[in-house]
Amino acid sequence: MDPTLESPEFIERLRQGDRAAFGQLVKGHHNMLLATARTMLSAADAEEAVQDGWIAAHRAIGKFEGRSLLRTWLTRIVINQARMMLRKGGREIQFDPTDEQDALAHRFRDGGHWDHPPQHWDLSGPDALLTRDELRHCMEKTLGKMPDNQRLVLELRDLQGMDFDDICNMLDVSASNVRVLLHRARARLFELVDHFQETGEC
Amino acid sequence: MLKCKHVVVKADALVDGAPLTRRERFALRLHLLMCHHCRRYVRQLRALLNTLPRNPDSLDDARTREILDKLNAPQER
Numbered sequence: 133m134d135p136t137l138e139s140p141e142f143i144e145r146l147r148q149g150d151r152a153a154f155g156q157l158v159k160g161h162h163n164m165l166l167a168t169a170r171t172m173l174s175a176a177d178a179e180e181a182v183q184d185g186w187i188a189a190h191r192a193i194g195k196f197e198g199r200s201l202l203r204t205w206l207t208r209i210v211i212n213q214a215r216m217m218l219r220k221g222g223r224e225i226q227f228d229p230t231d232e233q234d235a236l237a238h239r240f241r242d243g244g245h246w247d248h249p250p251q252h253w254d255l256s257g258p259d260a261l262l263t264r265d266e267l268r269h270c271m272e273k274t275l276g277k278m279p280d281n282q283r284l285v286l287e288l289r290d291l292q293g294m295d296f297d298d299i300c301n302m303l304d305v306s307a308s309n310v311r312v313l314l315h316r317a318r319a320r321l322f323e324l325v326d327h328f329q330e331t332g333e334c
Numbered sequence: 335m336l337k338c339k340h341v342v343v344k345a346d347a348l349v350d351g352a353p354l355t356r357r358e359r360f361a362l363r364l365h366l367l368m369c370h371h372c373r374r375y376v377r378q379l380r381a382l383l384n385t386l387p388r389n390p391d392s393l394d395d396a397r398t399r400e401i402l403d404k405l406n407a408p409q410e411r
Contacts, residue, residue, distance in 0.1 A: 244337030
């Protein structure tokens with residue numbers, strides 16, 4: 133992301149109501165915010181949540197105090213909009229992990245050692261595993277099927293690279309719960325790639 | 335002695351650079367030194383996370399303008 137979008141000068145322009153600066157903000161952040169909303173909502177609802185988020189941000193920007201990154205502040209606004217829309221539809225996103233096992237659990241023996249250890253992945257070279265189109269396609273499918281809570285945490289941490297503690301704060305969820313959700317999301321992806329390495333299929 | 339099953343859970347914190355206690359870090363290092371399966375797991379997890387798609391493109395000018403136009407709409411009404 134463009135670092136000037138977090139600079140004090142830029143933030144001051146926003147606080148003064150500079151329209152061009154707000155345009156830059158929208159341009160730079162919109163698609164990322166949409167990706168966040170999309171983990172919880174349909175495509176159409178996500179668009180609406182982010183649009184409403186912009187309206188809320190525009191109203192509140194004069195009072196932005198720079199205690200967090202602007203990006204974190206915007207993401208929190210959009211997540212709150214999305215949660216509000218879910219509630220209106222009688223739904224809610226739960227962050228208490230269920231007692232399901234993670235996707236790698238079946239690979240260990242009772243004693244806790246590997247029974248079915250990871251395959252070797254070819255990580256470099258022109259045909260490196262992780263760059264193969266078929267695998268990218270499988271990953272997209274897995275991301276699409278992932279429970280919303282895991283998908284959201286993965287999105288914020290591993291796709292957008294947000295700070296772990298910021299994520300816990302903006303979701304108002306304990307660090308240990310976020311850890312569990314993130315671990316489950318990653319385990320699903322690891323299992324998928326390893327399975328692909330072994331079988332050539334999703 | 336740390337078990338592989340637990341290493342896989344702790345690996346998340348390791349990969350994230352999250353704070354581990356000195357004792358946890360030591361136990362993890364020791365395990366990884368001896369267990370090539372877990373070493374492979376950590377190395378491949380890192381590579382996997384690094385290839386996830388990041389930072390979508392910025393929004394095109396036309397859509398940006400549409401969003402800006404809607405910002406002022408409620409006040410004009």
